[in-house]
Amino acid sequence: MKMKMKVLLLLGCCCGLVCAGQNRSDPRDQRLFPVLSINYDYVQMPFEVSLWILLASLMKLGFHLLPVLSGVVPESCLLIVVGLLVGGLIRVMGKNPPVLDSQLFFLCLLPPIILDAGYFLPIRPFTENAGTILTFAVLGTLWNVFFMGAVLYGACRLEAGRLASVDLLSCLLFGSIVSAVDPVAVLAVFEEIHINELLHILVFGESLLNDAVTVVLYHLFEEFAHAGEVTVGDVFLGVVCFFVVALGGVMVGGVYGVLAAFTSRFTSHTRVIEPLFVFLYSYMAYLSAEVFHLSGIMALIACGVVMRPYVEANISHKSYTTIKYFLKMWSSVSETLIFIFLGVSTVAGPHAWNWTFVSITIVLCLLSRVLGVVGLTYIINKYRMVKLSGKDQFIVAYGGLRGAIAFSLAFLLSSDDFPMKDMFLTAIITVIFFTVFVQGMTIRPLVELLAVKKKKQTKCSINEEIHTQFLEHLLAGIEGVCGHYGHHHWRHKLDRFNKRYIRRCLIGGERSQEPQLVSFYNKMELKQALMLLESNSSANLSTGDTAAAPRQRSRKTLNISKEREDEIRKILRANLQKTRQRLRSYSRHTLMPDAEDEDWSETRLRKQRLQMERRMSHFLTVPAHRGSPPARRARVESDSPALAARPSILFSLADERWESRGRKPSVKFALDVEEQKLPRCVSDPGADQLLEEEDENIRHRH
Amino acid sequence: MGASQSGPVHMFQDLAYKTGFSIEQIKNLHNRFIYLTQAEDTLRREHLENVSDLALNPIRRQIIEAFFDKRNMGEKEKGCLQEIGFEEFVTVLSFFRPPKPHTVDEEMKNIKKEKLRFLFNMHDTDNDGIITLDEYRRVVEELLSSYEIMGAETAKAITDAAMLEVASVTVGQMGPDEFYEGITFEQFMQILKDVEIETKMNIHFWNLDTRTVQCGK
Numbered sequence: 001m002k003m004k005m006k007v008l009l010l011l012g013c014c015c016g017l018v019c020a021g022q023n024r025s026d027p028r029d030q031r032l033f034p035v036l037s038i039n040y041d042y043v044q045m046p047f048e049v050s051l052w053i054l055l056a057s058l059m060k061l062g063f064h065l066l067p068v069l070s071g072v073v074p075e076s077c078l079l080i081v082v083g084l085l086v087g088g089l090i091r092v093m094g095k096n097p098p099v100l101d102s103q104l105f106f107l108c109l110l111p112p113i114i115l116d117a118g119y120f121l122p123i124r125p126f127t128e129n130a131g132t133i134l135t136f137a138v139l140g141t142l143w144n145v146f147f148m149g150a151v152l153y154g155a156c157r158l159e160a161g162r163l164a165s166v167d168l169l170s171c172l173l174f175g176s177i178v179s180a181v182d183p184v185a186v187l188a189v190f191e192e193i194h195i196n197e198l199l200h201i202l203v204f205g206e207s208l209l210n211d212a213v214t215v216v217l218y219h220l221f222e223e224f225a226h227a228g229e230v231t232v233g234d235v236f237l238g239v240v241c242f243f244v245v246a247l248g249g250v251m252v253g254g255v256y257g258v259l260a261a262f263t264s265r266f267t268s269h270t271r272v273i274e275p276l277f278v279f280l281y282s283y284m285a286y287l288s289a290e291v292f293h294l295s296g297i298m299a300l301i302a303c304g305v306v307m308r309p310y311v312e313a314n315i316s317h318k319s320y321t322t323i324k325y326f327l328k329m330w331s332s333v334s335e336t337l338i339f340i341f342l343g344v345s346t347v348a349g350p351h352a353w354n355w356t357f358v359s360i361t362i363v364l365c366l367l368s369r370v371l372g373v374v375g376l377t378y379i380i381n382k383y384r385m386v387k388l389s390g391k392d393q394f395i396v397a398y399g400g401l402r403g404a405i406a407f408s409l410a411f412l413l414s415s416d417d418f419p420m421k422d423m424f425l426t427a428i429i430t431v432i433f434f435t436v437f438v439q440g441m442t443i444r445p446l447v448e449l450l451a452v453k454k455k456k457q458t459k460c461s462i463n464e465e466i467h468t469q470f471l472e473h474l475l476a477g478i479e480g481v482c483g484h485y486g487h488h489h490w491r492h493k494l495d496r497f498n499k500r501y502i503r504r505c506l507i508g509g510e511r512s513q514e515p516q517l518v519s520f521y522n523k524m525e526l527k528q529a530l531m532l533l534e535s536n537s538s539a540n541l542s543t544g545d546t547a548a549a550p551r552q553r554s555r556k557t558l559n560i561s562k563e564r565e566d567e568i569r570k571i572l573r574a575n576l577q578k579t580r581q582r583l584r585s586y587s588r589h590t591l592m593p594d595a596e597d598e599d600w601s602e603t604r605l606r607k608q609r610l611q612m613e614r615r616m617s618h619f620l621t622v623p624a625h626r627g628s629p630p631a632r633r634a635r636v637e638s639d640s641p642a643l644a645a646r647p648s649i650l651f652s653l654a655d656e657r658w659e660s661r662g663r664k665p666s667v668k669f670a671l672d673v674e675e676q677k678l679p680r681c682v683s684d685p686g687a688d689q690l691l692e693e694e695d696e697n698i699r700h701r702h
Numbered sequence: 703m704g705a706s707q708s709g710p711v712h713m714f715q716d717l718a719y720k721t722g723f724s725i726e727q728i729k730n731l732h733n734r735f736i737y738l739t740q741a742e743d744t745l746r747r748e749h750l751e752n753v754s755d756l757a758l759n760p761i762r763r764q765i766i767e768a769f770f771d772k773r774n775m776g777e778k779e780k781g782c783l784q785e786i787g788f789e790e791f792v793t794v795l796s797f798f799r800p801p802k803p804h805t806v807d808e809e810m811k812n813i814k815k816e817k818l819r820f821l822f823n824m825h826d827t828d829n830d831g832i833i834t835l836d837e838y839r840r841v842v843e844e845l846l847s848s849y850e851i852m853g854a855e856t857a858k859a860i861t862d863a864a865m866l867e868v869a870s871v872t873v874g875q876m877g878p879d880e881f882y883e884g885i886t887f888e889q890f891m892q893i894l895k896d897v898e899i900e901t902k903m904n905i906h907f908w909n910l911d912t913r914t915v916q917c918g919k
Contacts, residue, residue, distance in 0.1 A: 480755025
């Protein structure tokens with residue numbers, strides 16, 4: 001066997017070399033056969049791309065190995081610095097460093113970030129604050145553009161000299177490029193400071209929605225500059241264009257979202273390519289919107305938002321995990337690359353520095369942002385139930401970071417129409433640097449200083465979920481009694497419409513009938529079941545009574561002794577028959593359709609029902625019996641009390657419904673490792689014996 | 703109705719002072735009250751049941767009961783009324799008034815407590831101060847009642863899990879002889895302290911005239 005392998009290997013090598021030699025050797029001359037030759041041009045493009053991505057990833061890796069640095073400086077700053085260094089290096093080597101190509105940026109680097117943001121957009125806070133977000137996005141950006149454009153024009157007039165040639169239209173165009181809050185930069189900085197949900201969604205939502213305004217204004221001013229003169233009719237058309245761009249983008253996204261949801265209904269037999277549909281439909285939505293100069297960002301967001309609830313109900317949870325991780329991975333790489341390229345492009349130039357222009361731009365950016373936010377908040381607070389305080393306004397104003405989108409838009413300007421393009425680019429880069437470095441670095445200590453509310457740790461609580469739903473119905477009812485159609489009324493109507501018609505079409509099988517409370521409960525169950533297993537393997541059987549019972553649901557740390565772990569593993573290994581079946585095929589064409597789910601439902605329904613009865617009796621009805629040996633009772637109590645309470649009887653319902661459906665764990669729970677443990681523990685003899693004995697005792701008592 | 707002009711205005715001012723609504727809002731609510739009762743003096747359950755929006759609401763029974771619950775009227779009594787006047791109507795609705803801006807923290811805590819008390823009373827139908835398993839189960843069943851195919855098993859399972867969660871969070875490790883009776887008001891406040899009731903349990907009482915809104919039949 002071994003000999004055969006060696007011979008085959010040798011033959012293979014020889015063949016390879018021969019072919020290699022043949023491809024590269026020149027048929028004309030009879031020189032010696034080259035065993036090894038270099039052909040870099042063949043692989044240059046993919047090679048360089050891979051090298052850049054590898055560099056970006058290694059940088060990211062490096063930063064997290066230096067916690068001191070990453071605690072103080074936001075990652076985006078570090079990446080720009082790296083970009084500067086790399087650019088400098090390339091320049092020193094004599095070559096011209098590459099500039100961030102706008103087409104590459106808009107078509108390859110930006111979509112993953114936006115899709116990631118849109119797919120995981122928290123819908124409830126978004127819709128509750130939609131009015132505020134839209135006001136900031138539309139009116140705020142318009143105010144910024146015109147204020148900046150006008151004041152800059154005035155300053156240029158006053159300055160004379162080199163700036164005299166900058167006309168109003170150019171100033172307005174410059175204003176429109178530089179005043180839009182950038183989602184990439186906002187995400188990069190806000191992710192690290194963990195402020196409360198409201199502020200996060202306000203700034204982030206604004207950065208997403210102002211894309212429509214930016215696109216319209218940019219094209220508008222560009223057209224005007226090209227045409228040379230502006231009429232009132234053009235202005236009016238501009239306003240119409242805005243609505244077309246925004247609503248058109250959303251519609252395109254919505255259509256693709258519905259298509260994706262509908263497609264996912266039928267993918268139960270081809271689970272492997274499910275994530276691909278999500279990505280492809282979203283990307284197509286983006287590209288289709290860009291074809292018509294509609295807002296691609298809004299299309300992408302709309303697609304993600306529309307398709308998510310239905311797709312998640314249809315796909316397996318492995319696909320869900322895949323989607324989540326791929327999106328995070330791509331968006332992370334994109335973000336890193338964008339910031340590095342920003343640094344490199346800065347070194348590449350060309351630059352035209354003008355102290356007046358640049359300094360006025362920076363001052364104006366801050367000023368117009370602050371004025372805009374304060375003014376708009378004054379108006380908005382009249383209509384909000386939860387008013388925005390001064391602290392909130394400050395964070396919203398301070399969090400208006402500019403980023404790579406501004407740079408790319410400026411880069412796209414044609415030098416013929418805008419002879420000041422270089423000056424604009426320089427100014428924009430300076431603004432970006434200023435906002436990312438100064439504002440990005442100082443926002444964290446400022447948040448601490450002002451004691452802004454941080455993000456709550458979301459505890460998965462079934463009580464909170466029940467009451468949140470209860471409140472929704474209650475408020476809708478009270479609105480009905482009072483007779484006016486408010487926010488809750490419309491949401492109620494939308495929910496009913498959704499449930500009755502849309503879910504039936506887009507969600508396959510019986511899941512379309514499942515209420516939200518039940519799916520939430522399942523999610524929680526899954527999480528708790530896996531945590532139960534994790535803590536089971538770490539529970540110390542003899543010290544149950546003395547184990548401190550935390551009043552909060554704290555996670556138990558795994559500090560098992562090695563011997564205990566080995567014992568447990570031995571028990572588990574002895575019952576691996578179910579696992580063997582699952583490991584049978586690795587070929588992707590014969591991937592088992594979620595075999596674990598079936599095993600779960602059948603065996604667990606029995607087990608969980610018994611567990612449930614046991615714990616119910618322990619807590620709720622008759623006092624627990626006394627005669628049980630301390631070790632076993634200790635085992636019951638040693639599970640952290642929060643964990644002791646979660647069997648999932650739900651599996652017992654309509655078993656046929658749970659064939660090849662995925663579970664949807666809470667997002668922050670990593671299922672990959674624990675999932676392997678689960679099937680093994682199902683056949684754990686220890687637990688079953690325990691249950692049977694307890695069961696008998698219960699029957700005796702009753 | 704024959705009352706003099708100053709009578710209702712005086713009453714409105716009293717109510718505004720007591721409940722915190724503005725005079726405009728009280729006037730609008732009064733119009734609504736008259737619309738609901740069809741110009742009778744008192745509101746009965748049938749009037750509320752005629753509101754078409756409520757018909758599709760899964761928890762309408764509890765909402766209607768809340769209007770007639772004496773505990774919500776600020777009295778220490780328990781029990782239900784058969785019919786209520788305008789004053790009680792506004793009192794119940796004042797639980798949903800958004801807190802005024804610049805409210806101090808202490809006051810916010812009180813407001814939150816009151817709102818939670820309202821919710822608690824809605825669940826605790828037998829007035830004994832404790833939400834028992836059965837009462838909670840009924841709540842969950844009603845919430846799920848709009849989905850026809852759900853059986854009683856689901857509600858039971860969810861309720862059990864919820865009760866156990868409350869027990870584990872508030873009481874923690876229990877001795878072998880104890881058993882858990884039900885959720886008291888303090889425990890209720892504790893488990894819902896993160897829900898930010900004071901900002902969520904509000905509806906907008908516009909200063910607009912709602913007379914023109916065609917709602918109901």
